[in-house]
Structure formats: structure tokens, C-alpha cells
Amino acid sequence: MLLRYKKAYEKIAMGLLSYMPGEKSVKKLQETIHLYETEEDWQLYLLKQDEDFIGLAGIILEADSYTVMHLSVNPSFRGEGIGSKIIEKLGDLFPDLECKSTEDTESFMKKCRQKEETQEDE
Ligand SMILES: CC(C)(COP(=O)(O)OP(=O)(O)OC[C@H]1O[C@@H](n2cnc3c(N)ncnc32)[C@H](O)[C@@H]1OP(=O)(O)O)[C@@H](O)C(=O)NCCC(=O)NCCS
Known part of the structure; x- marks a missing residue:
């Protein structure tokens, strides 16, 4: 289940974010979380299993x-x-929007697209 971020999830979200390259210092993590908390177009989701x-x-x-x-x-x-499941679920949330990546996320997203194409061919 993909859940939208809320303040109660701050610590777990920062823990998961810290695995990203470029999110290694506490200061940077706090700045990033702040953007997701304050900017309407920045949206953070957590996968709960x-x-x-x-x-x-x-x-x-x-x-x-x-x-x-x-x-x-x-x-x-x-x-x-x-x-890949998270990327798929984002696609389900925003079916009419194009999905783009950054330098950090591009290579994994490319892999997801290739997987999808292989599955479609089968
Ligand atoms: C990238 C990440 C989210 C993948 O999560 P995951 O649940 O292991 O992904 P999946 O199980 O759906 O896919 C695993 C496949 O992706 C590949 N993969 C992992 N990271 C990758 C990357 N950065 N670029 C390309 N492929 C990658 C794995 O080698 C594996 O390949 P295989 O199926 O051929 O064995 C996870 O490794 C992670 O949290 N990394 C740290 C954060 C990070 O670096 N994020 C930036 C990249 S999105």
C-alpha cells in the first residue's frame, strides 16, 4: 500500500531517504523532508507492507x-x-502523466521500463 507522507512518518522517511546518494548528511535530509512538507508539488509516498x-x-x-x-x-x-512495484504504483496514481527521472533515478527507472517491455512482449 502506497501512503502519502505525513509528519508522523518523518523518522522512517528520513531513514529510507538516507539510502539515496546525495542524502547522507542530517542537514541535507532535513532540507529534503522540509521541501516535501511545504511545497505542494513535492510529494512523498511510503510503501507499507x-x-x-x-x-x-x-x-x-x-x-x-x-x-x-x-x-x-x-x-x-x-x-x-x-x-519496481513502487514505480508501478506511482504510474497507477498518475496514469495520464508522463514519468520522468533524474540523474540519480534514471538507471533504475530505465531498468523498470525494460522489464515492463519484456513482460508486454511475453
Ligand atoms: C534502487 C532500489 C530502489 C531498487 O530497489 P529493489 O526493490 O531492490 O528493486 P527491484 O527488486 O524492483 O529490482 C532489482 C533490480 O534492479 C537493479 N538495480 C538496483 N539498483 C539499480 C540502479 N541504481 N540502476 C539500475 N539497476 C539497479 C538490481 O541489480 C536488480 O537487477 P536484476 O533484477 O537484474 O537482478 C534500491 O536498490 C535502493 O533503495 N537503492 C538505494 C537508493 C538509491 O540508490 N536510489 C537511486 C536509484 S533509484
Whole structure:
């Protein structure tokens, strides 16, 4: 289940965000969380599985697209398709918008697109 960020999730969100390259210092993490808390077009989502928050995605929403700025999965759950599932769920939330990536998220997103194309071909 993909849940929209709220203040009660701050610590778990910062923990997950800290796996992103460029989000290593507490100061940078606080600045990033602040953007998601205050800017309307910055939206943060957490993936909850059973009782645990195991992944996170942060996007900037625009009129006809959204850009995946942050994406991270708890290391204990990696390699199980959770990262691709989060990208898929974002697509379900915003079916009419184009999905864009940043330098940080591009290579994984490209991998997700390739996986989708392979599945469609089967
Ligand atoms: C990137 C990340 C979200 C993937 O989550 P995940 O749940 O393990 O992803 P999935 O299980 O859906 O996919 C795993 C596949 O993606 C590949 N992969 C992982 N990180 C990748 C990256 N940065 N670029 C390209 N492929 C990547 C894995 O090698 C694996 O490949 P395989 O299926 O051929 O074995 C996770 O590794 C993570 O949190 N990394 C730290 C945060 C980070 O660096 N984010 C920026 C990149 S989005």
C-alpha cells in the first residue's frame, strides 16, 4: 500500500531517504523532508507492507508529468521487486502523466521500463 507522507512518518522517511546518494548528511535530509512538507508539488509516498514501511518514493508533480526525485527500498527487502512495484504504483496514481527521472533515478527507472517491455512482449 502506497501512503502519502505525513509528519508522523518523518523518522522512517528520513531513514529510507538516507539510502539515496546525495542524502547522507542530517542537514541535507532535513532540507529534503522540509521541501516535501511545504511545497505542494513535492510529494512523498511510503510503501507499507504488513506493519513495515519498506520503501519510499518522492516526486515533483507538474501539469503533464512527474519526476521521480527519490526512490529507496530498505536493504533487507531489496531484489524482491519492491522498487519496481513502487514505480508501478506511482504510474497507477498518475496514469495520464508522463514519468520522468533524474540523474540519480534514471538507471533504475530505465531498468523498470525494460522489464515492463519484456513482460508486454511475453
Ligand atoms: C534502487 C532500489 C530502489 C531498487 O530497489 P529493489 O526493490 O531492490 O528493486 P527491484 O527488486 O524492483 O529490482 C532489482 C533490480 O534492479 C537493479 N538495480 C538496483 N539498483 C539499480 C540502479 N541504481 N540502476 C539500475 N539497476 C539497479 C538490481 O541489480 C536488480 O537487477 P536484476 O533484477 O537484474 O537482478 C534500491 O536498490 C535502493 O533503495 N537503492 C538505494 C537508493 C538509491 O540508490 N536510489 C537511486 C536509484 S533509484
